[in-house]
Amino acid sequence: NAGVTQTPKFRVLKTGQSMTLLCAQDMNHEYMYWYRQDPGMGLRLIHYSVGEGTTAKGEVPDGYNVSRLKKQNFLLGLESAAPSQTSVYFCASSYSRESAPHRFGPGTRLTVT
Amino acid sequence: SQQGEEDPQALSIQEGENATMNCSYKTSINNLQWYRQNSGRGLVHLILIRSNEREKHSGRLRVTLDTSKKSSSLLITASRAADTASYFCATGGGGGNKLTFGTGTQLKVEL
Numbered sequence: 001n002a003g004v005t006q007t008p009k010f011r012v013l014k015t016g017q018s019m020t021l022l023c024a025q026d027m028n029h030e031y032m033y034w035y036r037q038d039p040g041m042g043l044r045l046i047h048y049s050v051g052e053g054t055t056a057k058g059e060v061p062d063g064y065n066v067s068r069l070k071k072q073n074f075l076l077g078l079e080s081a082a083p084s085q086t087s088v089y090f091c092a093s094s095y096s097r098e099s100a101p102h103r104f105g106p107g108t109r110l111t112v113t
Numbered sequence: 114s115q116q117g118e119e120d121p122q123a124l125s126i127q128e129g130e131n132a133t134m135n136c137s138y139k140t141s142i143n144n145l146q147w148y149r150q151n152s153g154r155g156l157v158h159l160i161l162i163r164s165n166e167r168e169k170h171s172g173r174l175r176v177t178l179d180t181s182k183k184s185s186s187l188l189i190t191a192s193r194a195a196d197t198a199s200y201f202c203a204t205g206g207g208g209g210n211k212l213t214f215g216t217g218t219q220l221k222v223e224l
Contacts (some may be wrong), residue, residue: 004155033208042117042201042214043156050209058211090155094210099144099163102203102212104155 002026003104006091012111013081021076023091023110030096031101032074033058034066036087037107042091049074050096081112117202117215127222134218136202137182143206145178147187148215150199160187165207173174192222 007022023032025057031050035043047086049068063085065077074093078085088109117138126132136145144163148156153218162169162178162185169176189196199219202214 033211035214040216041204042216045211045213048209048211055208059213096210098208099146099147099161099205099212100201100210101158101161102148102156102210104148104157106155107153 003074004091004093004103006089006105006108008108009106010109011076012113015082015113017081018077018079019081019110020078021089021091021110022075023076023105025072025074025091025093027093027102027103028071029093030071031069031094033065033092033094033098033102034074035090035092036060037090038087046076046089049081051092081110083112086110116207117204117213118204119200119215121218123208123219123221126192127224128192128194128222130192130222132192132196132220132222134187134200134220135200135216136185136187138185138202138204138213138215139183140204141206142204144174144204145185146149146189146205146212147174147176147185148203148214150201152198155157156201159200171220189220192220194222194224196220197222 034046047066091105093099
């Protein structure tokens with residue numbers, strides 16, 4: 001039982017390049033989330049999904065797209081990376097009830113130069 | 114914008130002492146959770162308190178919630194060096210089980 005895994009762990013991009021971050025969970029969780037963490041800011045929700053084939057915007061969605069084609073996977077895409085997207089990205093998942101604890105992945109550290 | 118502000122931003126104590134962290138939030142909530150983050154790692158869920166509860170215990174952790182003041186506190190008793198980490202409060206209630214996180218308290222427990 002691996003929990004929540006994220007790929008890659010580290011990445012450096014040049015401004016304007018694109019990339020996809022992959023999140024996978026093996027707990028049969030219905031809900032999945034992408035957060036970003038910046039120094040002194042805590043975590044902010046980018047996008048989330050309440051089930052396969054569904055996605056919704058969070059607090060800071062601009063510049064990102066997501067897809068949930070399979071229940072266990074949640075992809076975060078950056079079409080044209082900007083230095084402001086330098087951050088640590090965390091994926092999380094939970095059962096489909098309010099107050100269910102989030103289970104977090106180990107994070108992806110992204111630097112955009 | 115962040116839902117919660119945590120206080121203090123950083124806390125340094127000796128092993129065996131108690132550590133208290135506070136969290137304030139802005140809007141009505143369904144529940145409030147506390148998470149721990151060790152340096153460079155993902156967050157780990159510690160404890161949850163629902164909006165109709167006032168106090169919750171789990172091992173060395175004690176959480177209180179005052180919905181009239183929109184505030185919560187996390188008490189770690191008899192702290193250990195292994196408790197060194199950042200602690201975040203997170204509020205839920207906006208649908209989709211979304212959480213809004215505070216800015217965190219960095220706790221350092223020295224031997």
